[in-house]
Amino acid sequence: MACRISEIVLDCADPERLAAFWCEVLGYAVLRRDGDDIEIGPPEGSGGLRPVLVLNRSDDPRPGKPRLHFDVNATDRDQEAELDRLLGIGARPADVGQTGEEDWHVLADPEGNEFCLLRRRVSEVR
Structure with missing residues (x-):
């Protein structure tokens, strides 16, 4: 059996702002909130072929060019x-x-x- 990507986690300063942006880009909806963190994904929920995006609140500055x-x-x-x-x-x-x-x-x-x-x-x- 193989794996598939089910979640992508993105550290960010403003999860609300990025959730709104990426929901609009991808046609996603907010699925879950956990404190300042927000999980967005297909309106029908997680578990399908499209991965969810977890916007993780972080104050750490971005160190150089992202690898992904x-x-x-x-x-x-x-x-x-x-x-x-x-x-x-x-x-x-x-x-x-x-x-x-x-x-x-x-x-x-x-x-x-x-x-x-x-x-x-x-x-x-x-």
């Missing part, structure tokens, strides 16, 4: 329309040394965590 980032794909629109939507909800362009020839966009969430918007559209997993 998210890649997201639009499910119901083309890449440019999704880019406009993400920028409208608080994402901002991020420069990690791109050449300008890439077919993806590098963005940052409201706390500066980088993620990529890939070109290919994928079907929504439920």
Whole structure:
């Protein structure tokens, strides 16, 4: 038997702000609150194919470049329309040394965590 990723934990200064942002990006909902920490995931709950995201309150400063980032794909629109939507909800362009020839966009969430918007559209997993 193999494992699958069921949760991704992200340390952050403002879990409320990031929960709102990532819920909007991913079509997720708040599933659970534990003190300042917030778990978000698919509206139908955890345990399915899509992992939940745990936003863990932390005051520790981010030490250098993160070793992990998210890649997201639009499910119901083309890449440019999704880019406009993400920028409208608080994402901002991020420069990690791109050449300008890439077919993806590098963005940052409201706390500066980088993620990529890939070109290919994928079907929504439920």
